[in-house]
Amino acid sequence: MLYIVGGPQQGKSLKEEIEARGVPAWYVELWGHYIVATPPNAKLQDLKTPVKAAIELRTDGQLVSREWKRDPTPVYIGGREVREGKIFIIAGPCSVETEDQIMKTARFVKEAGADALRGGAFKPRTSPYTFQGLGEEGLKLLAKAREETGLPAVTELMDPEDMPLVVKYADAIQVGARNMQNFTLLKKLGRAGKPVLLKRGFGNTIEEWLLAAEYVALHGNGGIILVERGIRTFDKTLRFTLDVGAIAYAKQHTHLPVIGDPSHPAGDRRYVIPLALAILAAGADGLIVEVHPDPDRAWSDAKQQLTFDQFRELVQKAREVARALGKS
Amino acid sequence: MLYIVGGPQQGKSLKEEIEARGVPAWYVELWGHYIVATPPNAKLQDLKTPVKAAIELRTDGQLVSREWKRDPTPVYIGGREVREGKIFIIAGPCSVETEDQIMKTARFVKEAGADALRGGAFKPRTSPYTFQGLGEEGLKLLAKAREETGLPAVTELMDPEDMPLVVKYADAIQVGARNMQNFTLLKKLGRAGKPVLLKRGFGNTIEEWLLAAEYVALHGNGGIILVERGIRTFDKTLRFTLDVGAIAYAKQHTHLPVIGDPSHPAGDRRYVIPLALAILAAGADGLIVEVHPDPDRAWSDAKQQLTFDQFRELVQKAREVARALGKS
């Protein structure tokens, strides 16, 4: 159940009243609402604290559900709006490698029309022997590129202990696919004070993805952008199978922005543009895409990062498809 | 190896010469070429029969490969062209049920802009106890709808014995997902004399799909349209996972037309339009979509068939996305 109340005071009273009956309750202020949440099946009678609305949903994805909050939620990255009706393009290298690399990329993607810059400083790598990212040094370079270009910066957080560091340098925090059900991390991101890009785990269902968002929201952070990036299937022709159905579903069932990552499912830059356009046509509110000044020499994901020319082509086509869909 | 020769006579000579060396060979006339094919690794020296070109490919999908035939192949369904650069829309009910149902649907989809009519008379059903299609009676109704509206008709063939019947009434023959590796059927379709819509099996890789097309081509039929219709994955939120990456891949690696079926992966009409647009944005040359005058009362696939209003909306949006992509 979600209870919408008039303000923080009622919220705290209601939480206490409910907990006094042995039912767990959370109080959160999200999207202009004062909300007390309980497990969905915990319907309580004769509550004394006044409530403006009591909303009963059949899903555990309560806060993120579009059944009660029908207007789409905008999320702000460094002051720029990600929302339904327009497309937001985040671009940059897989990993921050050198000052020259990130500055060149930032300048280029800005000029080509990107809305934000991506770049990994902490890299989740399958093997302990491969490049794990530059760490704080990478964050500093990212911040420098942001300063020069004005593009807000998005980067991944892996270790909750690094949260203060990441929050200091970045405008939005990415949760990687492998951490989508790292509930410890999700709970802590509730208090990050910065928006979260929540990548879908490649082995996770759509419902689990929405419930991971529910964890972040329930712990206090409503600035969540869902990111579809492909799932694992029996077919290995491309790196992952992009699930455009997940985008269509998430857009109808949540009020949060949904974007897509065409780079990881493609695994090869030849397929990135068609996947990116499919993401948008399926209804996504934007893209996060890997671009590198010299992809073949990239320190990670060399095959799938776009060249500058390809990125320019992508932006142009993306804008045309967006227009055809009635978006800006 | 593919050997392009000057005419049928040389083709037959070359086939004999190669077979005399103990290597299997096939002679086919396809897409304006006289071709002798051998297994890809069977490179023969000092052949006496003159050849115009000898093409060595690293794949078993030789005939269908875009490496040697770079121009896209058009396929004609009842005189209408399916080809790269435009979009072709096939629409109609899952199953032919009654004269009224199929006539109503045919008239409507024609008026709304469809290029061909679909409708199943032989239905592959998981359970032996569910409706298996009207059989020849269904084919006759389909032919009647074609006669009145002028729309060419597409229908599924399950039993090779029914091929003469299906060829008699329909303009294109569909191979269902469950039969994609029914090699007996594929070989016989080589001699059908009508184009084949080859649905990808929901448990089959992209390579297997292209090799199924190779079976049809090698046995004499070059009129093949590849149809992506979703694969089975761990996620069951939608009925199947539409694999737009397979469309992007097939468009780059074969010269055959590729279309997509948004109805089966959606499994629910609420998701059909976004999936259809994603199919087109990924580069497909058309759509095959289920439409029914009264979907909730359909004898099969009730949940996923579009209403007439939804189909009209789909066609309009599809045309706008096609224009954005520079297609007619």
Place this chain on the structure above:
Amino acid sequence: MLYIVGGPQQGKSLKEEIEARGVPAWYVELWGHYIVATPPNAKLQDLKTPVKAAIELRTDGQLVSREWKRDPTPVYIGGREVREGKIFIIAGPCSVETEDQIMKTARFVKEAGADALRGGAFKPRTSPYTFQGLGEEGLKLLAKAREETGLPAVTELMDPEDMPLVVKYADAIQVGARNMQNFTLLKKLGRAGKPVLLKRGFGNTIEEWLLAAEYVALHGNGGIILVERGIRTFDKTLRFTLDVGAIAYAKQHTHLPVIGDPSHPAGDRRYVIPLALAILAAGADGLIVEVHPDPDRAWSDAKQQLTFDQFRELVQKAREVARALGKS
């Protein structure tokens, strides 16, 4: 619904009576019962034809269900019994290649303790350019090996037109994984007069596998052996993922014998023995395994066929595990 009646005459009467009410009905004699089957939800009142029992099940897998037929069904291959409580081992090469190869293998597997001989004459091959089997010549060699050793022979049928041929030479007919939902073939096998080994499709659910068996039974053939042989999953370390859970499930929910094929999921002979033992420990009634006198030179599946020494080791271990499970 299943209606058990007293004999063929009542069966035919009941079928007519039900069909007269507009409900489809089938009459079959299976496992010593005279049965009229209708769709499971078609509950009819006040039938005039006397019935011994009316059985209502919640599944379309009615005939094959263990809910009504609790005693396990034995199936006879060339007079030898496949049944719960013992293990039945079918062994032989992937393909019949030469007389020497099949005779050597047959003699060896017999001596090592096999109960039946396998060998493919019609081979379903992903590529049209690879060896498609010896056809009738292969069947004749198989029959010769059977004659000399006394081992009953099992072989695959792909084209329904070849059924008379296969029935003539073999003691049991295998349906390959790719044909598990070739409903045309399944229906025709209902009249084969020989037992059917029904391999599970690598993209098919357990329910679909049981319903494929229902097709065969409903069309008149109760001699069905279910064969688990691995499914397609995201993990490609081994060739397929052997689904021992499917064996456990099928054993509890059907009365038919269930065996397992460890060769195809292993894809490499190093893993065949542990997979074979896992199949038995999960409750299977036997094995079908590939063995070749010189596997590295085999014309198909070279990597996964066992050597003679390995097969001897497998039989010995299999018998010990069977004993531990209280089986003979």
Place this chain on the structure above:
Amino acid sequence: MLYIVGGPQQGKSLKEEIEARGVPAWYVELWGHYIVATPPNAKLQDLKTPVKAAIELRTDGQLVSREWKRDPTPVYIGGREVREGKIFIIAGPCSVETEDQIMKTARFVKEAGADALRGGAFKPRTSPYTFQGLGEEGLKLLAKAREETGLPAVTELMDPEDMPLVVKYADAIQVGARNMQNFTLLKKLGRAGKPVLLKRGFGNTIEEWLLAAEYVALHGNGGIILVERGIRTFDKTLRFTLDVGAIAYAKQHTHLPVIGDPSHPAGDRRYVIPLALAILAAGADGLIVEVHPDPDRAWSDAKQQLTFDQFRELVQKAREVARALGKS
């Protein structure tokens, strides 16, 4: 590359020497060896520090590979040995719920023949609204059960911050499937000083599982037990698809103990025993299984926990299968 050196001093020297050449290196003492590891492809010439052996492997799973360490590694949980050649059974409830529940279970499983007790205090739950475990209170109850019965205790760690707490109360630390690629956690477990049970992620390949173990080993902890617990596939009849092939593969390619969890793939207690026996027959060194005094009233995983009677039956059958395999 792995370099085996004579002692800590040489290890540190060699690490410095290699790093001075710009190649990353790690020094670890594992399984009685002093080891310096570098990325597998970093072959260095003319090293000055003396080495006893330089081992070149084609995999990133170097430390865990059986190619160089052919003798199986035993792991000790509270003084009890998990090793090849015997079976080790860990049993207990999904979650620690009450003192009565955990004490009853501990006493029973000990008497029935279990070697260790399991019980979750920190629970990774898909929904934030479901029971998240008793936390430290649960750990204390677990420790109490250990004290009374003498059974070592195994429990899951989710938050690296809780490591001191878990280490204090438990004898082995479980990494849950959802955290298998939480590299932050894996690195920290390198310094845990207690053995790690590393569950395979349900969306992870076998190689990724072995590389997750490599992370733990490379950071200093060689006490790793691999746990197969089922993967996600298209088939949802059982909760997950138990991958016995992964067990067979891991046993041949690593020297670490491998055990299996039959409870999570079964998802229903009716299938737990056959899956458990399949795990052992595939070559596993033990089991971890859920048992509850009153499963239907369990606070989590109610359907799949075994009753006491079923657990007794499982142990008896497991011991017989083990004997058939020549194990104690």
